[in-house]
Amino acid sequence: MHLNFIAKHRPGESLSCLLIRQAEGVFLSPGELLSRLGSKCNPSTELLALLRANKCSLAAIWPLSDLKQSATYQQVAESRQYKQWINYNTLGVCYRCAEAGFVPESHDFSIMPACTKHSLKLSKECSACSRPYSVNRYHLTHCRCGEPIRSIKASEAEIEEAHYVEKLLHGGDFDSLNAYKELRSITRRFAANNIELSPYIDYINGQPEPLAEHISIAAQQLTHISLRALSAPFACAASEIVKLYAPRLLSSLHRPKNGVKGVSTPIDFRLDQTEFRYTLGLKPQTAAAIESRFFNLTSRVGRPSASFTYQTLARFFEPLLPETDKTTCHSVSLADLSASQKLTIDALIERVLTGGITLHSYDDTRPLSQIRVVNDMKSNNDAPKGYMTLSSVVAQLDSYEEAVRGARDAGLLPATHQRSCNNRYLFAENDVEDFHKKYALIGELARETQYQPMRLSDRLRELGVIPVAGPFEGNSPVSIFRRSDINDADLKGALKITNYATNSGRKPKSTSRFDSETWATGQEVAAELDIPLAQLHRITRHDLLVKGVPRVRGSQRRYYYRRDSVETTKDFLNKAVDINDLSKQLNTNRKKLISRYLYLLKAEPIKVGSKSLVPEKDANTLLSHYRNYLDAQAAATYLSTTRHQIGNWKKASRITPIPPDDDNYIRSPQLFRLSDITRLKQTLIEESKAPAGPSVANV
Structure with a gap:
């Protein structure tokens, strides 16, 4: 399609405005324009492809060299969550900007509440057809149905919020912007829509106390769930900044003594499965058991999808939140009770809910394992008063035995070793508290x-x-x-640290993966030695290659090889002797040669490719051994006789095989010294030259 009009992109102009101006200039809608260009995608998809510099039909109109995208657009295009920031099917429009024919790029972002230039609230949907404003409309100033776009004056809070969002957009601080967006979404669960901007900014800057005060007031009627449940959406947020300050927000939450009138119960408050498990504060296996026992939920493979409403949470937590503490009696936590009675936490909670165990107190900012109950059960751990066993310490710290043993072995947690009591360790309660x-x-x-x-x-x-x-x-x-x-x-x-070292040995991305001058990968070694990769272990087994595990960060390879050992191995293999050549040189059977090699030197040939190699030193040893020690067949050949005759001479003690205590002895076959065979041959020659004695007839 030939276009008589090409809209020029202006600095700071949104892509949606550019596309609508281009379509308006040729008297078409953006969808019709793209169809004429041969595109089968809708305008929203094409704009996102143009934004991310992917293949699209709009690139033919505006090449990347002509379309100068701002740093804001570039950062959005590089992020994986670009779709959550920009949705060209639901745009916010300022009619004053639309009349001027220039819509700033910040208006493409769904988080933008108002126009900072004209102090007008961005209109999201048409007053006539009730449809959201999309990029696929004929005019900037009108809806697709033909109704003019209208905007109302923005409040001071909306204008302040718009300036803050625009500042973050232009500064490229998408971490803070994402945190602000998620904080807004979380506070809507508490029906706290009238919170000013400053508490959000304080939270992002590391001061969650003002926002915690607003949450405490907004949730004043949520008295039947724990404070830990109120902080769960913050602790499980996708934004790392929101998660970072969630523990401090939890410590700042409280229940107002004097209720604030006019605040209704936020019935929309709910937790997903990840947030609910954070509320419990237990290990995944125990949390899954509680979900199955009390909520009839079975654990599923994949992303958690269960949802817990306020009413559901209240039925579970209300019996666990006593009004006063029973300070007159001795109490114990469920964690300690679980360790001493050998019962699971979910089983103990069921006893508490059914009245089988008397509830003492519960600090609802801590996990359920720290619920304290009246201790009227006899302990099964048989520990002295003031001491705890290893299982009790594990339950108290809500950790694992390996971690507690590590703290003990490192000298951070003193322990007493009782060898007479099944080699157990006892920990003083005061030492455990001090450690915690x-x-x-x-x-x-x-x-x-x-x-x-x-x-x-x-x-x-x-x-x-x-x-x-x-x-x-x-x-x-x-x-x-x-x-x-x-x-x-x-x-x-x-x-904000992206390139950092890890405990597993991975270096930051900006550094080299490993010392390539010292270490080589298996592929490099196999190519240099000209052998298959699968046969490297045969060489390594003979201590030819030095194999190790350097601190290679993020590598999926298990082993590396030192380059100096590769050069040594290469020289070693070049000097090695093929077993077939050696057997021909010794005029012996290949199988017998390998057998003698195995018995004599306790080694076997190195299989490299289709060859079986013997080290040069071992080959010289075998040559010397074959020359100096002969088996029965070689001795018979040397004496020009048969193996049967060799056996007869051995029985007559005229020839003796080498004894087992000799260093050159092998179990099979029996060997004879060449010197003994030579001496026997000389004796046989002398006997053949001696004159024969008188015959029996003459006598």
Whole structure:
């Protein structure tokens, strides 16, 4: 299609405005224009393809050299979540900008609430047909149905929000923008739509307390669920910034003593399965058991899809939230009770709900394992008063036995070894409390921040927070950090680190993967030695190649080979002797040669390709051994007789095989020294020359 009009892209102009102006200039809609150009896609798909520099029909109109995209568009195009920022089927429109024929690129973003230039709220749908404004319309100023676009004046809060969003867009700070968008989405669950902008900005900047106060007020009627459930959407958010400050927000949440009037219960409040499991704060197996026991949910493979409404959560948590603490009686946590009674947490919770165990108190900012009940059960661990067994410490710290043993072996958690009691270890309760106050296991930090343990540990190391014990710092198999170091660390700065080293040995992306001057991969070694890759283990088995595991970060290969050993191996193989050539030289059977090699030198030929090679030193040893030690067949050939006669001479003690204590002895076949065979031959020659004695007839 030949176009008489080509719209020129202006700096800062949105792509949707450019496409509509181009279609309007040739008296077509964007969809009709694309159809004439031979495209089978809708305008929204074509614009996204143009945005990401993919193959599209619009590239014929505006080549990439003519279309100068801003840094904002480029960063969106490079991100994987570009579709959540821009949706050309639901655009916000300012009619003043549309009348001027110039729509800024910030209006293409769905998060933009208002026009900062004209202080008008962006219109999202038509007042006549109630359809959202899409890019596929005939005019900038009209809906596809023909109704003119109208906009209303934006409030001061919307204008302030628009300026903040535009600032983040132009600055390319999509991490903060994503955090702000998700915070807005989370607060809608609490029906807290009237929160000002400043609490969100404070949260993103590391001060979640103002937003926590608003959440506490908005959720004042959510008294039947735990505070940990209220913070679960923040702790399980997709934005790393939101997750980072969720623990501090949880510690700042509270239930107002004096209720605020006019606040209705947000019946839309709900948690997904990941958020619910964070609320429980238990191990995945225990959480799955609770879902199955109390909610009739079976664990599914893949992404969690279950949803828990406020009413469902209230029925579960209301019996667990007592009004006052029973401080007059002795209490114990469910974790300790689980370890002492050998019962699971879900079974104990069922007893609490059915009245089988008396509830004492529950700090609803902590996991369910820390629910305290009246201790009227006899302990099964038989530990002295004031001491805890290993299983009790594991339950108390909500960790694993390997982690507790690591803390013990590193000297961070004192223990008493009782050899007379099945070699068990006892831990003083005061020592366990002091350890919990002073140190934090990486598993605990990972559950609270909803990060993978290894990933969190790697970023903390890159930030300079080194664990006091860990896989590379001591005897502990897991990383253990000081709580003071965690509190003083700039965790937000750690989130922005993209190239960082890992515990597994992977270096940052900006550095070389490994020392290529010292180490070589298996493919490189096989190509240099001219042998199949699958046969490298045959050479390695003979200690020819030095195989090792250097600190290669992020590599899927298991082993590497030192280059100096490759050169040595190459020279070694060049000097090695083929077993077939050696057998011809010795005039012996190949199988017998290999058998003697195996018995004598406790080795076997090296199979490289189709050849069987013997090292040069071993070949010389075999040559010398074959010359100096003969088997029965070789001895018979040497004496010009038969093997049967060799056996007769051996029985007559005229020839003796080498004894087992000789260094050259092999079990099979029997060998004779060449010197003994030569001496026997000389004796036989002398006997043949001696005169014969008188015959029997003459006598």
